[in-house]
Amino acid sequence: MNAANLNGPETVRGAARGWNHPVWLGFVLVVVGATSYFLVFVRYPLLRDFPWLNLPLVLAGLLLVAWGVRRAFDQGRTLGAKIAAALALLFSLALTGLFTTYIFYLSYQLPADRGVAQIQTVAAEFALQDQNQHTVRLSDYRGQKVVLVFYRGFW
Amino acid sequence: MQSRYDEIKALDAEVLGISADTPTENQDFSQAAKIEFPLLSDQDGQAMDAFGLRHSGASLDGGDIARPAVFLVDREGKIAWRMLTPNLRVRVRPETVVAQLAQMH
Numbered sequence: 001m002n003a004a005n006l007n008g009p010e011t012v013r014g015a016a017r018g019w020n021h022p023v024w025l026g027f028v029l030v031v032v033g034a035t036s037y038f039l040v041f042v043r044y045p046l047l048r049d050f051p052w053l054n055l056p057l058v059l060a061g062l063l064l065v066a067w068g069v070r071r072a073f074d075q076g077r078t079l080g081a082k083i084a085a086a087l088a089l090l091f092s093l094a095l096t097g098l099f100t101t102y103i104f105y106l107s108y109q110l111p112a113d114r115g116v117a118q119i120q121t122v123a124a125e126f127a128l129q130d131q132n133q134h135t136v137r138l139s140d141y142r143g144q145k146v147v148l149v150f151y152r153g154f155w
Numbered sequence: 156m157q158s159r160y161d162e163i164k165a166l167d168a169e170v171l172g173i174s175a176d177t178p179t180e181n182q183d184f185s186q187a188a189k190i191e192f193p194l195l196s197d198q199d200g201q202a203m204d205a206f207g208l209r210h211s212g213a214s215l216d217g218g219d220i221a222r223p224a225v226f227l228v229d230r231e232g233k234i235a236w237r238m239l240t241p242n243l244r245v246r247v248r249p250e251t252v253v254a255q256l257a258q259m260h
Contacts, residue, residue, distance in 0.1 A: 045246065045248060048244055048246070049244060049246075050244075103244070106243075107242040107243040107244050108242045108243075110222045110239075110242070111209065111210050111211070111222060113239055116208060116224065117205070117207050117234055117237070118234065119235065120233060123206075123228045123232055123233065123234050124205030124206060126195075126202040127201075128173065128196055128197055128201070128202060129178050129195065129196050130178065130181070130194060130196075131178055131181035131184075131193070131194045132182070133178050138228070141169055141228075142231075143230050144167055144168060144169055144230060145166065145167055145227065145230060145235075145259055146168060147156065147163060147168055147169070147225065147252055147256070148173060148206075148225065149156055149171070149173065149247075150173050150202075150206070150221045150222070150223060150224045150225070151172060151173070151174050151223055152174060152175075152220055152243075
């Protein structure tokens with residue numbers, strides 16, 4: 001028993017059946033686009049400095065989901081299909097929002113440059129353990145040039 | 156930095172990587188990524204504070220970690236060059252470091 005199509009002439013079979021592909025394809029694109037930036041493409045400087053690949057993926061996915069939602073309603077699909085499509089859109093919007101907020105806002109939230117050690121000042125001494133548990137001091141390298149790289153471990 | 160390590164060594168420089176990871180984590184990472192230079196554990200934050208890099212609450216568990224930065228220290232122990240990135244995504248390129256080292260005596 002199929003739901004009646006309230007938007008137009010009734011067809012024999014009523015509501016459209018089968019997968020609403022744009023919704024699910026778009027949804028997958030949004031999820032893959034957002035997560036793969038952090039899991040995969042951060043290793044490539046050009047694609048990490050600005051998400052040239054991932055941002056278009058996420059936006060394309062979002063548009064696809066939006067189109068799929070409209071399609072679900074235009075085609076008079078079942079109530080369940082419409083709700084599923086709407087939920088997919090909601091989730092896609094949330095994920096897109098999170099991703100863009102990180103890229104354009106959160107990643108810029110850094111402490112002021114003002115407090116950072118200045119050029120032409122003497123570099124502060126420190127004594128830290130290396131990966132073999134030996135103590136390493138900056139003064140051990142006096143007479144050599146040193147590249148100090150402060151990184152954030154895993155991320 | 157490992158990708159340009161030979162060039163960096165040829166310029167009479169050493170690389171020191173500093174993060175809040177433990178020596179064991181650094182051991183695992185240095186083996187996996189074939190890192191040839193020391194990775195130092197700054198768990199109590201003495202180095203990040205000495206260089207003014209503390210980023211409060213930025214760690215995944217809510218603690219403090221350093222903002223990413225690179226400093227070049229000359230033979231007399233003075234900071235010759237530094238690079239602070241404008242956001243978390245951009246990293247200092249090894250080629251840039253090599254070019255700067257070549258200009259130092």
